[in-house]
Amino acid sequence: MKRVAVASRSLRELGYDPDEQALEVxxxxxxxxxxxxxxxxxxxxxxxxxxxxxxxxxxxxxCDFPYRRLD
Structure with missing residues (x-):
């Protein structure tokens, strides 16, 4: 999934796949x-x-979105 840089003190990059409704942070x-x-x-x-x-x-x-750590 392609991620883009964001202006945030906590988050460096976000990527979103609308077909899978998956967000990588x-x-x-x-x-x-x-x-x-x-x-x-x-x-x-x-x-x-x-x-x-x-x-x-x-x-x-x-919202209790399911998540997992990838690294």
Missing amino acids: LFHNGSLYRYEQVPAEVVQALLEADSMGRYLNQVFKA
């Missing part, structure tokens, strides 16, 4: 996670959030 500390069943509108809201790290932490935990 590379953190500045080098950790890489893949979140499943993530609707495109949630990804758009993440990109538009004042704090992407806070949004990811709060919304993704509340």
Whole structure:
């Protein structure tokens, strides 16, 4: 999955596959996670959030998206 750099203190890169509804998140500390069943509108809201790290932490935990660490 192709990832792009984002302007965030916590997140370095994001990649999204709309067909699979899968989001990959590379953190500045080098950790890489893949979140499943993530609707495109949630990804758009993440990109538009004042704090992407806070949004990811709060919304993704509340929605309980399945995820796994890739690295």
